[in-house]
Amino acid sequence: MRVTICHDYLCPWCWVGFFQAKRLKKEFPGIHQVWRGFELLPEELGPLPEFSTAPKDPAAPPSRFELFSQAEGAPVPPGRTIGAVRTHFALEGAAYVQHKAPELFDTYNEAVYRAFWEQSEDISTLEVLGRLAGSAGLAEADFLSAVSSSAYFDEIIRFDADAYAADVRHVPTFIFQGERCAEAPYATIRELAERHLIWYDKA
Numbered sequence: 001m002r003v004t005i006c007h008d009y010l011c012p013w014c015w016v017g018f019f020q021a022k023r024l025k026k027e028f029p030g031i032h033q034v035w036r037g038f039e040l041l042p043e044e045l046g047p048l049p050e051f052s053t054a055p056k057d058p059a060a061p062p063s064r065f066e067l068f069s070q071a072e073g074a075p076v077p078p079g080r081t082i083g084a085v086r087t088h089f090a091l092e093g094a095a096y097v098q099h100k101a102p103e104l105f106d107t108y109n110e111a112v113y114r115a116f117w118e119q120s121e122d123i124s125t126l127e128v129l130g131r132l133a134g135s136a137g138l139a140e141a142d143f144l145s146a147v148s149s150s151a152y153f154d155e156i157i158r159f160d161a162d163a164y165a166a167d168v169r170h171v172p173t174f175i176f177q178g179e180r181c182a183e184a185p186y187a188t189i190r191e192l193a194e195r196h197l198i199w200y201d202k203a
Helices: 012-027 064-071 088-100 102-117 126-135 140-148 161-165 186-202
Strands: 002-007 032-039 173-176 179-182
Touching: 002 012, 012 032, 012 064, 012 102, 012 173, 012 186, 032 088, 088 102, 088 126, 088 140, 102 126, 126 140, 173 186, 179 186
Parallel strands: 002 032
Antiparallel strands: 002 173, 173 179
């Protein structure tokens, strides 16, 4: 049995989803996780939003995401110095790893998420991605060759039209046997996993 996880490194909800997926893998090691890149801000959607360094009004109530991420135990690290970046290369890199060295995928995936969200690194650049790939145990030259030549371009689903056609409107979306949950608490993801494992065992 497998779960497909639709994600983009850029998405704060996916930062939480990354930890949810780690928890899911630990609790249900028999469920194979397949990560699919869904690019939130492809170039055809226009310029990237500007990054604001303005401090939040302390009197403002917490946002829905802030409440969610705190409840899930994965708030966005404070002191970030980078905003939205293009993630196509990072997602193509993930597709490359899943095809060529799937045993290293979790290491690469975690390295990219942590580099962007914890270290504010620009994961749109081949320099950063090559270094992360090398640190994950991949052959850096082969990785960069595949990414720079767009060898896995067609495996990345772009918002909005292509993603909507795939019936994905939000990331992260966890898909179990066609049943989906998006931006969901871990309890919901876990319940789906348990239910589908029972179905899978009976099939």
